[in-house]
Amino acid sequence: MPITYEHIKTCKQTGARLGRVHTPHGSFDTPMFMPVGTLATVKTMSPEELEEMGAKIILSNTYHLWLRPGEDIVEEAGGLHKFMNWDGAILTDSGGFQVFSLSDLRDIEEQGVHFRNHISGEKLFLSPEKAIQIQNSLGSDIMMAFDECPPYPASHDYMKASVERTSRWAERCLAAHKRPEEQGLFGIVQGGEYEELRRQSARDLTSLDFSGYAVGGLSVGEPKDVMNKVLEFTTPLLPTNKPRYLMGVGSPDSLIDGAIRGIDMFDCVLPTRVARNGTCMTSNGRLVVRNAKYARDFGPLDENCGCHVCRNYSRAYIRHLIKANETFGFRLTTYHNLYFLLELMMQVREAIKEDRLGDFREEFFEQYGFNKP
Numbered sequence: 001m002p003i004t005y006e007h008i009k010t011c012k013q014t015g016a017r018l019g020r021v022h023t024p025h026g027s028f029d030t031p032m033f034m035p036v037g038t039l040a041t042v043k044t045m046s047p048e049e050l051e052e053m054g055a056k057i058i059l060s061n062t063y064h065l066w067l068r069p070g071e072d073i074v075e076e077a078g079g080l081h082k083f084m085n086w087d088g089a090i091l092t093d094s095g096g097f098q099v100f101s102l103s104d105l106r107d108i109e110e111q112g113v114h115f116r117n118h119i120s121g122e123k124l125f126l127s128p129e130k131a132i133q134i135q136n137s138l139g140s141d142i143m144m145a146f147d148e149c150p151p152y153p154a155s156h157d158y159m160k161a162s163v164e165r166t167s168r169w170a171e172r173c174l175a176a177h178k179r180p181e182e183q184g185l186f187g188i189v190q191g192g193e194y195e196e197l198r199r200q201s202a203r204d205l206t207s208l209d210f211s212g213y214a215v216g217g218l219s220v221g222e223p224k225d226v227m228n229k230v231l232e233f234t235t236p237l238l239p240t241n242k243p244r245y246l247m248g249v250g251s252p253d254s255l256i257d258g259a260i261r262g263i264d265m266f267d268c269v270l271p272t273r274v275a276r277n278g279t280c281m282t283s284n285g286r287l288v289v290r291n292a293k294y295a296r297d298f299g300p301l302d303e304n305c306g307c308h309v310c311r312n313y314s315r316a317y318i319r320h321l322i323k324a325n326e327t328f329g330f331r332l333t334t335y336h337n338l339y340f341l342l343e344l345m346m347q348v349r350e351a352i353k354e355d356r357l358g359d360f361r362e363e364f365f366e367q368y369g370f371n372k373p
């Protein structure tokens, strides 16, 4: 069993759980946030900086690495860990979502998905077997099943047919997995906002031997209260002795609300994506550092943050770099945003330990400004 989950305790005030996930490349406490390194790099960050800020597991993408540089090159390098010099854990998404979010000319059928390479334009085909073969070559610690993440909203009929195909694909993924003793494989529950389809998807997937389970099909444009409602009736359907992963979720409020509803793992491009346009997450809310009002502000991005950036660089300096399109500026905002979310997860774990995550949510939302109308 390459991936095991240790449940430590459940918060008495909420449904949040404190746990620990063990992988061949180290263990990490949960709830935990995974920085996204789509093309075998968490953009502008070095592995040493990721380790220094406390990152334990990062996400990379099957679709992107298959297209460029090719999983054969990564395999020849000795696998993704060696290729990118990261010896923490790696989770790879399976490509289904990326095909639909990046490529045009898509045709989904029982065998798999036909689409056009978004870089070269050539016609390609991705199947459950191919997605697993690529992830086996990449050598990620946690592989994701090949699924369909339907658009939001989707009709009940479309969603039902999609869930049933995703369940058939899940069985094909397990059958195609070459090294189950070295790499974990997570199933992905679909079903949109339809409770009985979520139940059907969870029933199908939990009857199969996955190392963990993701809640997919969310963070696709639905309102936050729809996401929270879906989590409320979906996470209880998942086994308590395996990790639960909410895909594509990374704003501070959604991380807290996901943890409260029993989610253990999160990933999102948000912190690194917004950092590159100069938006920072701080304990007092979003801060757009390129704003003129920070031109002579020599304080840190966030006076409550202990990160390397907040201890050594000012808003004025970072604003100057961002305005001048200096790469170092994007490195500073990226480092701080990732540190901020990793630190938030640490505070969530502390609050679970002390059975006060509900209180923590109120305090954090108030200070960050989520309660403002």
Ligand SMILES: Nc1nc2cc3nc(NCCc4ccc(CCO)cc4)[nH]c3cc2c(=O)[nH]1
Pocket: 093, 094, 095, 096, 097, 098, 144, 145, 147, 148, 149, 188, 215, 216, 217, 218, 219, 220, 247, 248, 249, 268, 269, 270, 273, 274
């Ligand atoms: N295999 C698989 N992968 C997924 C990845 C996802 N990623 C998301 N949401 C990401 C949304 C997202 C995209 C970009 C930004 C940057 C700022 O705009 C923030 C959030 N939902 C997702 C659902 C699935 C899914 O069902 N199956």
Ligand SMILES: [Zn+2]
Pocket: 301, 302, 305, 306, 307, 308, 309, 310, 336, 339
């Ligand atoms: Zn900081």
